[in-house]
Amino acid sequence: MQRLFNRWLPGAVLALFCTAVLAQKQWDGWDYTFDREITPWSEMQAQLPAYPSDESLIPLNVNAITTHRYFVDSKSVSTGGDGVVRYTMVIKTSGGATNVSFEGIRCESREQKYYAIGRNDRTWARARNPQWRPVEFKETLAHHNTLYREYFCDGKLMISSSEKIVSALRARPKP
Numbered sequence: 001m002q003r004l005f006n007r008w009l010p011g012a013v014l015a016l017f018c019t020a021v022l023a024q025k026q027w028d029g030w031d032y033t034f035d036r037e038i039t040p041w042s043e044m045q046a047q048l049p050a051y052p053s054d055e056s057l058i059p060l061n062v063n064a065i066t067t068h069r070y071f072v073d074s075k076s077v078s079t080g081g082d083g084v085v086r087y088t089m090v091i092k093t094s095g096g097a098t099n100v101s102f103e104g105i106r107c108e109s110r111e112q113k114y115y116a117i118g119r120n121d122r123t124w125a126r127a128r129n130p131q132w133r134p135v136e137f138k139e140t141l142a143h144h145n146t147l148y149r150e151y152f153c154d155g156k157l158m159i160s161s162s163e164k165i166v167s168a169l170r171a172r173p174k175p
Contacts, residue, residue, distance in 0.1 A: 046115050049076035051122040052088050058169045062142040067094035070143045077162045085152040107153035110135050112144045
């Protein structure tokens with residue numbers, strides 16, 4: 001009987017120890033999240049920038065097959081405390097049209113939003129349906145994916161300053 005007990009005891013002690021370690025691991029961080037109020041994400045109120053001028057436009061290579069030319073207005077790039085990079089995008093189409101939009105990209109959720117659209121008289125019109133949409137790779141929206149991956153975000157983290165973003169935009173090869 002003693003021999004059986006001596007053989008069983010080390011295995012039982014090991015099983016109890018493993019159970020205790022797993023139970024403790026399961027509750028790691030529970031006090032932290034329970035004791036602190038977790039605030040949901042809140043978007044800052046976006047301020048419309050000045051309408052872009054040709055002198056402040058930085059060409060953007062979107063690595064897509066397109067005849068359109070893309071530009072970011074260097075004076076409009078801003079990083080917010082809400083984790084959103086806001087900027088003015090100018091797209092010059094092969095047909096001669098120019099599309100101007102004030103947009104934001106949220107790194108944490110990989111989403112994009114239009115805030116305003118540029119008018120021909122160089123004023124802004126609020127976007128009709130300013131909703132956050134996933135940044136996806138599509139030929140027609142390749143610039144959002146390029147900005148997210150190569151300039152604005154490091155994974156789910158926003159690049160810390162607008163100066164770093166503008167420097168990176170200026171340093172990249174032009175289309």
